[in-house]
Amino acid sequence: MNITDLSNLLHTVWTELIETVRHTLATNELAQGGLLIGLLSAAAMSARALPGQLLSRLDRRFTVTLDIQGDDPAFPWLAAWLAAQPVGRHLRHLGVVTRFNEHMGGHNVAIGTDRDGDEITARLVPLSGAALLRFRGHWMLAYPQRTERQGVNHKALGFTHSLTFRMLAGARPIIAELLREAYDFTAGRSDGRVEIYVPEYQNWKLVERRAARPLDSLIYADGLLDNLHTDLDSFFGDREWYAQMGIPYRRGYLLHGPPGNGKSSLVSALAGAFGLNVCVLNLATPDLSDDRLTALLSELPRRALLLLEDIDAVFLGREPRTPGVKLSFNGLLNALDGVAAGEGGRVTFMTTNDLAGLDSALIRPGRADRHVLIGNGTQGQVAGMLRRFWPDWTKAEAGELAARVPEGTLSMARLQEYLLERRADGARVRRDWGELAGVTLATVPCPTRLRLLIG
């Protein structure tokens, strides 16, 4: 290579370098942010000479700071939102969140599927750094921060996280929009799953996040499902009317009938159909006191309906069934009346196998507006279940078998169990049918309620 070639090469490299820097500054928000942050830092350094009071007065007058602590529900919304912004993607210090909690739905990393076919997902959230971004026409500086907590003798207690947004004072009105957008981006997104919560002392703990059970996988007496669906639908559409009438915006349903006919499954499937989650509470929970129940019912997670299972389990009439019950009957009524009826409305389902054992005050309109009997299978339901297992059977074939089961004597759970055992052999079902039809088996033990609820 001669001297001219070398000089041409150097010229080309230099021109390309200059062009790249110019292009980066013109198009890349991170680079702009870096430049601006650099300028701001330099300004801050040189401003040291200014009296501190004057500086902070200027700061207070012209800027707005939004701080979100790591334990606030809004933190994961904003952190995940920030990480997903074009400029946020350049933040280099990230954390992974795999634990689902009520404040964070959705995901931005799909890892795979587990053995049950459920997706394993995670969210990436920024932990430190700084990003300059533009939102609704306003510039903001975002600083995620992570601080080590220390206990006695400098014992490390993990980290606390926070997120700070700084913007010019004129940008204040966009704060609400920022929160809304971050919420919609994360927790507000429905991915068709139902979250199941159970009490953990005075709080609700998320225990399962499952694909919603399709409503058409459940078979009820004619019209029952449509009726309930329509009722709920009109309740959710009637918010204004409730407000105008001054009536608390809540609706209660009492599902009663023998075990194993789909009371819990119905609640779970309806929750899925309306994009709701389910908080399951059994009044027989040990140590459930009036205060604890009140705290639980007034702090239901977002978009959750309340399922009070087996409300007959604790009181016979108004009296405790067993000694040592901490909950009082009046405490239960008060807690139910205090169920916070937020903007989205509050829906409570109670289930019982023993309607006669309930005090009328517990199930009066206002606490349980609709009483729905979910009885043992009708012949139509039995035929429907047979055709779900063997869709190629004709209505007449299934109907002929169903007609041999006395109406209302067989629980749907028992029927399901019987068919499950023989699912590989429809001919065997036809052969053995008399064995099932001849026995009146209305009760089937339900060992793990929660599994059945979400199954």
Ligand SMILES: Nc1ncnc2c1ncn2[C@@H]1O[C@H](COP(=O)(O)OP(=O)(O)OP(=O)(O)O)[C@@H](O)[C@H]1O
């Ligand atoms: N009507 C139905 N249609 C289809 N499957 C049903 C129906 N009823 C019950 N099952 C099946 O039976 C099982 C038990 O149902 P579920 O727990 O919902 O009944 P339950 O009435 O709530 O019983 P319990 O009163 O004991 O809680 C579920 O796995 C469900 O699939």
